[in-house]
Amino acid sequence: MKILSVVGARPNFMKVAPLHRVFLEHPSIKSKIVHTGQHYDVQLSDIFVRQLNLPQPDHCLNVGAGTPTQQMADIMLKFEGILHTEQPDWVLVVGDVTSTLACALVAVQLGVRVAHVEAGLRSGDRGMPEEINRILTDSIADLLFVTEQAGLDNLRREGVADGKVHFVGNVMIDSLVQYRQKANELDTLDSLGISSQSYVLVTMHRPANVDTESGLERLLQLVDDTAKYKTVLFPLHPRTRVKLKEFGLMQRLSAINNVQLLEPQGYLEFLNLMEHAAIVITDSGGVQEETTYLNVPCLTFRTSTERPVTVKLGTNQLLADLNPETVQQKVLEILDGQPKTGQVPPLWDGQTATRIAEILLRHP
Numbered sequence: 001m002k003i004l005s006v007v008g009a010r011p012n013f014m015k016v017a018p019l020h021r022v023f024l025e026h027p028s029i030k031s032k033i034v035h036t037g038q039h040y041d042v043q044l045s046d047i048f049v050r051q052l053n054l055p056q057p058d059h060c061l062n063v064g065a066g067t068p069t070q071q072m073a074d075i076m077l078k079f080e081g082i083l084h085t086e087q088p089d090w091v092l093v094v095g096d097v098t099s100t101l102a103c104a105l106v107a108v109q110l111g112v113r114v115a116h117v118e119a120g121l122r123s124g125d126r127g128m129p130e131e132i133n134r135i136l137t138d139s140i141a142d143l144l145f146v147t148e149q150a151g152l153d154n155l156r157r158e159g160v161a162d163g164k165v166h167f168v169g170n171v172m173i174d175s176l177v178q179y180r181q182k183a184n185e186l187d188t189l190d191s192l193g194i195s196s197q198s199y200v201l202v203t204m205h206r207p208a209n210v211d212t213e214s215g216l217e218r219l220l221q222l223v224d225d226t227a228k229y230k231t232v233l234f235p236l237h238p239r240t241r242v243k244l245k246e247f248g249l250m251q252r253l254s255a256i257n258n259v260q261l262l263e264p265q266g267y268l269e270f271l272n273l274m275e276h277a278a279i280v281i282t283d284s285g286g287v288q289e290e291t292t293y294l295n296v297p298c299l300t301f302r303t304s305t306e307r308p309v310t311v312k313l314g315t316n317q318l319l320a321d322l323n324p325e326t327v328q329q330k331v332l333e334i335l336d337g338q339p340k341t342g343q344v345p346p347l348w349d350g351q352t353a354t355r356i357a358e359i360l361l362r363h364p
């Protein structure tokens with residue numbers, strides 16, 4: 001059985017790496033990887049291939065910069081050629097990025113079965129490009145692998161046949177379980193001159209927060225308020241950096257006291273930084289899950305989350321009013337010693353890739 005897995009953007013590598021590793025253990029599976037090049041910066045791509053022990057991809061589509069539509073069209077045209085050459089039994093896509101939907105669509109058009117890992121998540125916010133990617137990918141996939149109960153509920157509500165849907169847990173947590181120890185052996189904190197629990201880690205890159213001047217102003221306010229209590233470490237996503245420059249706000253951000261602006265971090269460095277943070281403030285999907293697993297307080301600066309288990313069981317709190325004052329209040333609560341404690345959601349146990357491989361083997 002030949003499986004072609006797709007990576008394209010930062011959050012894809014940590015999901016495909018454990019799957020590829022488990023696939024290699026099965027003599028009857030031939031596993032190949034296609035990298036679309038949706039994220040092409042070294043810091044958002046190559047470093048993850050290296051740190052997660054992925055082989056060099058079998059195919060690189062090198063789509064590079066462009067609008068989502070340009071990227072989508074380019075990925076589709078190039079991926080079609082790859083499918084003709086490779087003739088896989090399955091195309092495996094993960095998450096909710098442009099590459100996920102683009103490759104799923106091409107596969108379906110050519111009659112190749114599609115497995116979607118991290119299926120069924122819904123924020124309810126159709127203004128998010130990721131929500132559209134999730135809905136469309138799920139509606140055409142043949143197997144849907146789900147991370148949490150809400151995913152099962154959403155797919156059932158949308159009328160997806162039960163036989164296609166499998167609750168397997170969270171493959172991103174497989175990577176975390178595998179690399180946590182290695183990450184903790186790094187000297188990331190020393191090299192930044194900070195100690196455990198002495199800082200708040202911030203990541204932001206969603207269009208709703210960084211694409212408009214008002215969104216960025218809110219973000220600056222949030223960082224300014226937080227830095228009054230703790231050092232703020234802020235690895236800047238390239239999108240966020242570009243937008244800050246475009247709106248002429250970079251200097252104001254750099255001038256805030258007690259803030260360290262960093263390059264996007266490698267996976268291991270970022271795991272280390274999350275593990276030792278007093279609080280993580282984010283708009284990332286994956287970071288909500290990783291902090292839940294690590295039991296680190298997380299404040300999510302978004303109006304909704306597609307990962308409600310992180311709020312229900314985990315350490316995550318949604319700052320749905322997007323009001324920096326609410327952030328300040330929550331930060332103070334946590335620093336005053338009232339952090340929300342959580343528990344690890346069901347099946348987030350490091351064995352998800354194994355479960356997925358077993359199910360795929362039943363559908364040769």
Ligand code: UDP
Nearest residue numbers: 010011235264265266267270284285286287
């Ligand atoms: N991450 C990283 N370096 C960073 C920020 C995040 O390695 O500087 C990792 C993080 O641990 C998680 C993934 O990137 O595994 C999340 O990616 P991102 O926030 O870009 O995407 P999302 O999950 O929001 O789709």
